[in-house]
Amino acid sequence: MNFKPRYIFIILSLFFLIYSFSIYIKPLTITEDSRFNKEIASEGRLVWQSYNCQSCHQLYSLGGYLGPDLTNIISNPNKGEKIVRAMVKSGTKQMPAFMLSDSEMNSLIEFLKSTDASGKADHREFNVNEFCMIEKK
Ligand code: HEC
Numbered sequence: 563m564n565f566k567p568r569y570i571f572i573i574l575s576l577f578f579l580i581y582s583f584s585i586y587i588k589p590l591t592i593t594e595d596s597r598f599n600k601e602i603a604s605e606g607r608l609v610w611q612s613y614n615c616q617s618c619h620q621l622y623s624l625g626g627y628l629g630p631d632l633t634n635i636i637s638n639p640n641k642g643e644k645i646v647r648a649m650v651k652s653g654t655k656q657m658p659a660f661m662l663s664d665s666e667m668n669s670l671i672e673f674l675k676s677t678d679a680s681g682k683a684d685h686r687e688f689n690v691n692e693f694c695m696i697e698k699k
Pocket residue numbers: 610613614615616617618619628629630632635641645646647649650654655656657658660670
């Protein structure tokens with residue numbers, strides 16, 4: 563069987579079109595993450611920003627370093643949603659108490675659920691060696 567260049571061109575063009583089409587169709591097939599509500603979580607992000615939690619806390623290890631990283635606090639077996647509610651309401655010596663309304667508090671929790679669902683940010687899984695390089699424990 564002899565392949566004419568024309569056929570090769572047509573086959574490659576077809577592959578190109580199918581592949582391009584499949585890439586454009588992909589975002590349409592991504593389903594919503596069931597672990598959090600997107601709208602409420604984005605309201606919660608505004609709560610997080612307006613009360614300036616980031617000035618003392620980190621998300622994904624970035625932010626202020628007075629308080630701990632809160633990215634995965636919701637799935638932390640020793641912490642979770644209850645600790646967040648209690649801490650924000652009562653505060654500690656170093657953290658002021660925040661008088662959030664119920665809906666602000668709920669959306670803040672939803673926001674922390676969304677950061678939790680987005681990945682892990684546990685810097686404690688790493689050591690800094692004598693050359694100041696980060697290596698896995
Ligand atoms: C002035 C700095 C400061 C601000 C602003 C602040 N925090 Fe804190 N937060 C801290 C410190 C410091 C701790 C650790 C307190 C301790 O262990 O006694 C803490 C602890 C916490 C904890 C418990 C974490 C753990 O692992 O036990 C939560 C949850 C928390 N903060 C949520 C928030 C939220 C939500 C906001 C914004 C509404 C906020 N904080 C604003 C300083 C702050």
